[in-house]
Amino acid sequence: MSSHISNVRPEPDSVLSDIADYICDYEITSDEAFDTARNCLIDSLGCGFEALDYPACTKLLGPVIEGSTVPNGARVPGTNFELDPIKAAFDLGAMIRWLDFNDTWLAAEWGHPSDNIGGILSVADHLSRKAVSEGKAPLKMRDVLIAMIKAHEIQGVIALENSFNRIGLDHVVLVKVATTAVITRMLGGSKSQIIDAVSNAWIDGQSLRTYRHSPNTGPRKSWAAGDATSRGVRLSMMTMQGEMGYPSALTAKTWGFYDVLFKGEEFKFQRPYGSYVMEQILFKISFPAEFHSQTAVECAIQFHPSVKDRLDAIRKIEISTHESAIRIIDKKGPLDNPADRDHCIQYMVAIGLIFGELTSAHYENDIAADPRIDRLREKIICNENPVYTQDYLDPNKRSIANSMQIFFEDGSKSEQIEVEYPIGHRRRRNEGIPELVKKFKTNLARRFPQKQQDIILSVCLDQKMLEDMAVTDFVGMFVI
DSSP states (O other): OOOOOOOOOOOOOHHHHHHHHHHHHOOOOOHHHHHHHHHHHHHHHHHHHHHTTOHHHHTTOSOSSTTOOOTTOEEOTTSOOEEOHHHHHHHHHHHHHTTSOSOBEESSSEEOGGGGHHHHHHHHHHHHHHHHHTTOOOOBHHHHHHHHHHHHHHHHHHHHHOOSGGGTBOTHHHHHHHHHHHHHHHTTOOHHHHHHHHHHHHHSOOOBSGGGSTTSOOTHHHHHHHHHHHHHHHHHHHHHTTOOOOTTTTTOTTTSHHHHHSTTOOOOOSSOSSSHHHHHOBOOOSOOSOGGGHHHHHHHHHHHHHHTTOGGGEEEEEEEEOHHHHHHHOOOSOOOSHHHHTTOHHHHHHHHHHHSOOOGGGGSHHHHTOHHHHHHHTTEEEEEOHHHHHHHHOTTTOOOOEEEEEEETTSOBOOOEEEOSOTTSGGGHHHHHHHHHHHHHHHHHTTSOHHHHHHHHHHHTOHHHHHHSBHHHHHHTTOO
16 A cells, blocks of 8 residues: 655754754854954955956956846955846855965864855845945944854854765855855845745755865865855845745755765754854964865974975975874875865975975966975875874864974984964964964955055954944945
8 A cells, every 4th residue: 555645844954943043043242253253354355355366266257247237236355346146156255265265164074164255245235235225224244244153153063063075065065054044134034034045055956075186176166165155145035035945954754965965864063053163263374275284384384494405305204194184185196286286285295395385376387397396295194193183173172283204314303393273273363363464464465555455454453443334335445
């Protein structure tokens, strides 16, 4: 006999409801979170301005149909584009992520929560320009910071205990989910509409990690986040036009996310949503390098003065690291493009040893042709230190440790240098934030005349002034 399937719609999955409750009900009160969000915003925009020096990025920007215009369109900082907010979200998201230099979150899953700024700032500018045209008040930048803190929190808290990379899915799924949640609220959505929108984000086809790993590594990893945040904007807008949601998008037997894409496992949660992630976020300050290698590059640069004139005398280089670094960036063989190189710990360490620095330019073909790099790469051995792996996952430490020792042909060896926390870590904020501001100033100078730089800095370095500023005025400072 046939077995009838119940067609009674269940209550929404708790993961969906918890996100909606957090978005609608939780008040951000942490001064540290707001201050960190401001620094995150300016750093992310600065990363985007540097990316505008790279034709591989700029060729993707601008209207889909050349010459098209959008009333009250979202402006793309650092350019003269005014686009629909979906394409603007793609453009800004791609710019921010292009050079692998924006913030990072490391846990069971990795990611870059500032990728969500592509959608948040674009929608905020569009909504504010539309409001002004109708004689209404625009959003304030404090609203943008709140949306950033909540997007960071959703992406980061889910990532704490749930590894998407281990089953081949890319972390940008969490960008799409977080953007969808906060944008639906920015558009005026209710709890039920946030649930509907986020359910569609989980049901969407999800990106594979193919483009992040050998032998397929390529520049899609630089625009994947822009694609995800723009998709979040699109799903939010569809929901606000009345598109329905799917309450058991995750748990539906056979057809839900868990059974289809997560090996039947349900998500696990370490903590409730608050402002933890923004407070703990990792900034990439010194080097545009995959974050698991940041402390290894610090070690290499410390070694540079003593080895730069005796590179040929090196027999081997031993790196002690954590499991995630070995799984992601321990890479042998040819490196075909910049996206390949900035995910190879051997390449990044070799650059640090040879040049005493690591910049985005060091990933380009002219530098990569230097034969000293591959000679050093062949001599670098990575081993897991179980203590480093344990401390990496410890929520009270969140370290990203690497240590390095160099052995020479004459039988001598260097001291072992260890760096446990990178300069962008919360534990090094006093040291790191002045360097982050220097990085922002350098990136402003790439795009804007001095007078405009001075105006931008006067706002961006003043917490109260920035929070009180209308979004339209803020974005207007960055128009070329």
